[in-house]
Amino acid sequence: MKYIRIIPRLDIKGPNLVKGIHLEGLRVLGKPEDFAKLYYEQGADELIYQDTVASLYQRNSLTDIITRTAEDIFIPITVGGGLRTLEDINKVLRAGADKVSINTAAIKNPEFITESSRAFGSSTIVVAVEVVKQPDNSYLAYTDNGREYTGIDVLSWVKEVEYRGAGEIMLTSIDRDGTGSGFDIDLIKMVSSAVQIHVIAHGGAGNINHIKNAINDGHADAIAISSMLHYGLINQEDNLLNKFNDEGNIEFLKKNVSFKTFGSESLIDVKQSLSDEKIPLRFIA
């Protein structure tokens, strides 16, 4: 049996959990550790921490957050954002991460995938592939959270990523990210049928049906969810709103409005509904 993993993805800027749309226009939602703890208790299968600005400013401020999280949360944590060298990866692993995700550095220097997979093992290396659908319906990979055009075709890129030894691909549709309008099923299907390695689908989850489609029709091995779970938590738990640092755009939180695109479905609800649909998942008692 293969059990589908449901993975909350937490985008981080400085000390805060943030979320944007199309990986842009970041809103502060709270403290990553608080959300991580709640997701852990609700049965998250893994967690992803993505530093949204590390690659832009060439800095890496995540290590404190990783260490605090790994002391308290006993599921695998994948960390990405601005990792450029084997030493960068080593630092993040030593801080308590179990896996790393790389994108910009991998595209600039594909040999980095080979070197890092050899040094740390395939299962430690996740390559993040951020995709923008072109007017002619082709799919191209972008870097720097979807800001930088590369001209690289997604299908040939994911095959190279597999060939060079990465253990997993985190596939983000930039077009769908943060919109809650559903996954790009064609994209997920194209990639998951082209490679034998694990494909984590990300970008577009708005309701449970979307997730079901990504698994049943897209054949994703795992699903990463951000906005839908974060806003779901915020819509459920008012006290989370008081736990943020005042860096960044917090106007949204101060107004205490819920994000209307998303309901208040929790991770528990998601897993229960998928299980009712006979999708194999891990359950905690």
Place this chain on the structure above:
Amino acid sequence: MDVAIIDYKMSNLYSVQAACKKVGISSVITSDRNVILDANVAILPGVGAFGEALSHLVKSKLDECIYSFIDSGKPFIGICLGLQLLFDSSKEFGNHKGLGLIKGTVKKFQLHSNQSIKYPVPQIGWNKITQSGNSWKKSLLRNNHDNDFMYFVHSYYVEPEDDSIVISKTTYGDKEYCSAIQQNNIFAIQFHPEKSGDVGLNIYKTIKKEYC
């Protein structure tokens, strides 16, 4: 010291130590022979390549230390690669000799995907451990339940010659394999209890209760 976590430069030892700390076990990450032999329990963790790991162990003479620790009769725990290293040999990138503490070999998954589900190797994710042979009552799984979900990351699995040491099995694709063994004072598991949520922490709690 309650637990010595054997450091042979091959793995993420932080999470093993974090799990110990969480349940109140004092632990040290060490490659010092005397510190290891003084501990109540020794844990051999590990992620990485078999051949490289074994050469690290031999170079630092930790192999002899492991033999002495096991001779002392104190509980010895192998996790993931730390399970595989205990076997006679591995077919990972050629043929490698192991520590030879457990009769049997380490083999690579050769899975046959069916039309709709692919089974990527390495297996990365959650899977069930199913009780096999001897009861868990005498092992460190005594406070766990049949079919508990544990977190696995591996391309290779162990095949012991003596089926009676197998205490749990797990199925991935069309392959049912040994996911835990108990041989005298050696308890070794393919999954990562420190990454398996509260169910995994149960094993650490049992270590604390019985040996610390």
